[in-house]
Each structure stands twice: as structure tokens, then as C-alpha cells.
Amino acid sequence: MDAHHIHNKNVWMLRLLAGFFAIASVIHVLASRNIDAAQPILGGSMLLVLAGFVGSRRWPRFTMMLTLVMLFIYLNVMVLTDMSVTSYIFLGLLPLLSLIYQNVVAVAVAGTLHLISMLFFVLVYRESLFNGELDRSDASYFLVYGLLILSFCLIYILITRRLSQRAEDSEQRLRDILESASVGIWTYDFTTMELEVSDSFEQITGYSRQSLKGHISRVQEMIYPDDLGLFYEVQQEMIIQKRSSNKEYRIVRPDGEIRWIQGRGRPYFNALGNLVRLEGVIIEITERKQLEDTIHFLAFHDELTGLANRTKFNAKFEETKGHGQPIALMFLDLDNFKEVNDTFGHEAGDELLKHIASRLVSLVRAEDMVCRLGGDEFVILLVDLNEDGVIKVMDRIRSSLAEGYVYRGTLIGVSASIGTSMSLDGNASLEDMLRLADATMYDVKRGGDSIRVTTERNLPLPS
Template sequence: MMSRVHDVHSKNEVLLKILCGFYLISLGVHFIARGDISALPLPVSVALGSVLLLIVLGRRYPVLTMISMVCSPYVFILALSAAYLSPYSFILLSIALLVSLIYLDIRIVLFSSLLYLSTAIYWFAVLRRAGMAAGSEHNNMIYVAMFVLYVVVFSWVLIHFIKGRWSKSERGLTSINHILESIDITAWVYDLGSSQLILSPGIRRLTGLPAEALTDFRTLLKLVDPADIPLVQHSQKEMIMRRKEVLLECRLRHIDGEIYWVQVRGTPQLNELGHLVQLEGVIIDITDSKEREECMEYLAYHDDLTGLPNRAFFHMRLQQYINESVGSIALMFIDLDNFKSINDTYGHYAGDRLLQEIARRLSRQIRESDLICRLGGDEFLILLVNSDENLARKVAERINASLSEPFHCNEHQLHASASIGIHYSPDGCGDLEQMISKADEAMYEAKRKGRCRYSVDQSPI
């Protein structure tokens, strides 16, 4: 209903411009025919133009405005013929009949045709009284009636044809929208002239808002994750200033708080003069693939049993610390003393549960700036940043104290201890494999001393 009213308003505005031209041409033709404008109905022209302008700009009564627009040419022609009787007026009147086609409504065409016939009857009556058309009224009315019938039939065929094409286009657009919704793609167009954003219905699933509520770019930008707003604004500038196609990934926040990852593709569109007129593209929901990507990345750098970082992550982070020159570091190699016997006695399930609990206890003994990883089996590494030998010794003592507390699994009470080797690097430099090797040697030294101990290696690498 609202789209129909908006359509009538738009056509009223177009017809107002056409009628203004119609009045000016009519006055011009009669001025050329007579050579002066003294008898022309200028007050009527100004009054009609003013009234039509006010009701069109008011946009309150679209149907009444439409009827007024159709009637106004006939009022003007009657006023014109009252001032100066000329066949030119009747020719111009036929144009008034044809302009009613702009509404593509056969009812308006029929209404205009009735006005045309009524005006023609009045016209011939005036001519007969003036003695200018005696004896020819019958034939002239036949011609007028045939012309009106032709205009009505032509209008009906044209309206039926255009609406048929529109219907096919709308069905095709509906099908395209259904397809876009089913594959999680939202099409978008940003008109630079009107600063209006047009989105396909699929945007509702990503934002919770209908496309009609997001006709302004700034409104949509408010739904973008704050961390991604500079990237979106930069991409828009790239399209407008450098006229480049863009491809970016950002996060959209649904009104219920859920976050969607989307891929935005944008292309600048130029007119035939090479001027940038609009931006257009698609928004693709990539949340599932992004989650899979993040999951794969997590698994690539974390141990799937304990959730701790693995050797690859440990190596990457250590290299980062070395490059940033964070200062002295201490590397701790931890090996459980009796893990194999627990596996053999209670089974692998109990062994796995034990490793998970040990991982949690070890994590509680270090700072947030430090790093722990599981090498594999029953071996763990801990990296202490900005540490000295005394701090490393205290951490080792806390670890042994923590592991001395019994573990409970399936009503069994398990006991575990660890041998710890420590390699200290005052300058924070060195090769990871060599550092691990040195810490490993210190760990075996601790085992030789009786297990549940720690040993420090300070030999240079």
C-alpha cells in the first residue's frame, strides 16, 4: 500500500513538470498565432500552477492530487478558448488526454477521455453559436469519438503490456531475492547522488532489521563491530576516491547481540561520462567458515587433550619474545615421574584425566605473561619471561608442592610427581631446540638425584 502511494506521489511530481511545460507551450503557441498576450488567461495559468504546486508538495492526498492534475489542462483550455477561440486549443487538448497515461491506470485514462469528450461537445457548441462550424458538428464529433476510442484502446493495450512486463520482472526479482536469502548473500547498492543505501531482504537475518530500516550507510555502520569500522571506512574511500574494487571481512552485530562474520565485496559504477554514480556489491555470511578456520587454527597451535599451547605455538611465541628483546628468560622442562605406571594400572582414561588436571595445576603456578605448553606424552614446557634463577627455583618448588596433592579419578586416588630441568638465559637469546635440550639434560639430572626434584643448567648455548 505504501509503495503504491509513493508511486502516485512520484508520478504527480513528474506530471506537474509536464503540465508546466504544457501551459508554457500553449501560451507560446497562442502568442505566436495572435501576436500579443493581452487576451491570454495568465491569471488562470498562475492560479492553476500555484494550486497544483501546493498540493503536490503537500503530499497528503495523492489520489485527489492525481484527479486535480488530470482536470487542470481542461480547465486551462476552457479558460483559453473563452479568451480566444482557436483550433490550436483543441489540438493541445488532445495532448492533455495523452499525458494521463503517465499513471498507467486505465481508470484515469477513461476519466480523462470523458473530460475530453465533454470539452469537445462544449467546444463544438461554442463554435456553432459563433457560426464557425455550422453543419459539420456531426462529422467532427464522429472523428473526436473515434480518436478517444483509439486512445482508450491504445492506452489499455500499453498499460496491460507494461504491467505484464513489470509482473515478470517482479517475479524474477522475487526469485532472485529467495535465492540470495537461501545462500546467505545480501545485495547492496549505495547511490552517491541521494546518499541512499538499498539492501536486499537477506540483511534481516544478519542484523535483525528489515532492509527498509537501513537506507542510510551510517545506520548500517553502527551495526559493524567497532574494531572493524576503520577498515569499512577505508574501503569506502578506496571505492570513491580511487575507484577500486574492494574485498574485506568484518563483523556485524545482530540486534540480539549475536556476531556474524561477513565478507563484503564492493564495486564502483561509472556512467557513460565516466562519473562515479553509485557503489554496489554483495554481503556474504562467512560465519561458519570463519569459525571452522578459527577452530583449525586453534587445533594447529593447541594440544587437543589439555587445551594447552603445543610445541609450534611455543616456538612462535618464544621467537616473538627474542625478537622483542623482552629480557632474561628461563625455560623449564617438566617430566612426570610415574605416569607410565598409572597408565598401566588404571588405564588410559585415567591417564588422560590426570594429564588434564596436571595441566590446570601447572597453569595456576605461572603468571599471565609466562607460557606453558605440552610437548607430548607426559612432558611439559614452561617459559618464564623477565625471570631470574631465583624466580625459576620458586616456581619449580610451587609446582612440586602442587603435584604432591593427590588426584581423584573414578574413585581412585592417584599420586604424581615431576622432575624439572631449568635452563636460564640472562640475555633472553638462544635457539629453542638447544634451550630445550639443555633443560632436558637438567631434568634428567634431577631424576638421577631421586625424582620430584629440579635442577638448573646455566651453561651457555
């Protein structure tokens, strides 16, 4: 048992002895029908001495032994002052009160002192205490009785310590599991107005328990500004609505790192319905959130280039059409892309595709969209541009691609065939426009570098 726990036990013993000395003095007055100041003075003096040692928080083990010795002295003085069986019975309080310490040495000392004092009064003062009804041979029974009390106390201490050790081991295993799972535990006590947190809480948030103790406002300071509303909802659910809360929000560590956590908390009320404490856990879910973001991104984007995929492109087209604005689709297919893969390898081909994707995005407006259909094929959605505007975009693309791409010191020539379809009223279907743009692109491949813009409203299918 460490010094801190022994000190806490000393505090409790001091309180118990104060109550016991007061009650014993009252009982003595009622029993003897006279006021004897000896016991109150002795008890008060002992309490002052013990209070001094306990208050200093120094030598807690010595204070523990001193407490037992002073209680032993007081109990013996009680018997010497009032030679009665009632006073003699109080000697049994010594080993019983020593159980509070849950300490084998303390119990052994208390039990031994009890045994000595019990035998002393039986052998020396048996006539005064028991009116001569006992002789010396009866002392063996008191010896056995004292040994039984001592044995019982020691066995009780050993059993309770073993159970306590098992509980501590189970608690430690649970703490290790929670720490490995990045789970932090917190408790806010409305009686002391203090926040207690676990080691894992410190590791997750980066704030020590010392910095949080007495500064509950720092919990709010660590919440990511955009998520403060969620934090206020948590407080309202637990305190106002009196129910458990489960929210996911971000925190900002002292080093500026942002982490996602899942906060679970619940309120506790006393029998009168008054809120006494809040407690809960925080679970770090940063990796899960990052994985969710990645999955969501891949659901709507091309993994290699980061461009919109067909799903997102379809949604953008449906959002755009039907507003009476012209819509144009450019179908772009890289020329001789297979030769790049064969000559420089697939890594070079992938780098070229990412480079082309970056260029295309930089050449269109924010309201437009570039999509990779697959392989070396791209499609571009242009919104609210007339035919001249579409041609200007294509010219910019051709000029940019003509600059080529330098891969590991080697300039790779880049060219593309581009086919375009337009719907002047913006009511054509995506399938029809893609088929027409694709057919136009193949016409461009057969006819050289000419670009044909189809502007029919009804977009007839190519023959």
C-alpha cells in the same frame, strides 16, 4: 499502486501541466496575435487548486482524477476559444499524459473523456473546425481513431505494469537472497547528503534507517575503535583515490555485540568528474572470522587442553635459544593414567588432563610455555632459570599434583614422573634436549620419585 507512488506522479503531473499551460498560452498569443487572458487565468486557477491538493498529500487518488478532469476542461476550453485544427490536436494530450500514472483506471477515464470530446467537436463544430469538409458519417472514423488511442494506452499500461511487476519480483527475489546471505545495501547521495540503507543493513548493524538518515556520523560511531583506521582508508580510497574499496572490519551494535563485516563500496562520478554518490554493500562474516580464529588456534594449540602444541612449542624454543640464557625442558608423564580411564571412563581422563594443564600453566611464568605432546605427556620450557630455580618449579608441580583431583565427588590421586634437561648457554637443539629429558624421565620412573637434572652443556645422548 500505493498512495505514495500516486502522490509522486501527481507532483510530476503538476510540473508538466504548469509548463504546458505556459507554453499553450504563448502559442495562443503568437497564433492569434492578440493577448487573451482567459486561458492564462483558467490555467493558473487550475494549477493553484491542484497545487493545494498535491501539497496536502491527502486523497492522492482523488487528486489524480481531478488532475485529468481539469486537463480535460482546459483542453476543451482551448478548442472552444480557438476553433482550429491545431487546438483540436491538443485533445490527444489527455490520454498520452495519463500514461504517467501507470494506472488502468486513470488511462481508461482519460481515454474515454478524449473520445467524448473528440466526437463532440466533430459532430457539433465540424464546420467551424474543418470548414465544412466533414459530414456526420465521418464521425465513425474519429470514433475508431479514439478507440484505437484508448486501446493502445490500455495495452501499453498492461504491458508496462506486467514488466514492472516482473522487475519488482526479480528485485524482491534478489533482496530475499541478499537478506538470507546477510548482505546489506547502502547508498550515500552527495546531492541530498543522506544515507539510504536496506532492511538487511538494519538487521546486520542494529541501526534503523531513520536513525542513520541525516546522521552520517553514526556510521563512524558503529565502527569498532581499533578498526577506525580501516574505515578511514575506505573513505580515502573511494573519495580521494576514486576507486573501489574492499575491507574487513568490526562494528559494534547498539546492544554492544561485536560483529565482523566485509565492506565493499565504489564511488560514482558525473560527466564533469564530480562525485555524486557512494554505494556498496556490507556482508556479515562473523561466523567466517570465528571459524578462521578456531582454525588458527587449533593450528598452534592442543584441542583438548588449549595448551601450545608441538608446532607452537618449536617456534617458542627457536625464538628463545641463542640468547646466551639457560634453557630447561621438563618432560612430564602422568603415572597410572590408563587406570583412570579404565576405572572412571575416558571422559574422566579428559577432564583430568584439562585440570593438569590448567595447574601447570598456573605454576610457571608468562615467559615460560607448557605444551601437551600427546596422551598424558607434557613438556615445559623454562627460560633463564638456574638449576635451583628449575628444582623449585618441579617441587611446586609435585606438590600441586599431590593434592589430587576430585571427579564427581571422588578424589583421584595424581602423580607424575618428571625428567629435566638443561642447556646453560641456550644453544642446544630441541631434539637433543627432548631426547635427554625423555630418557631422564624414564630413569625417574625406574628409580622412584627422585628427579635428576642434567646440566651438561653439550647434552650427550643417553646410552
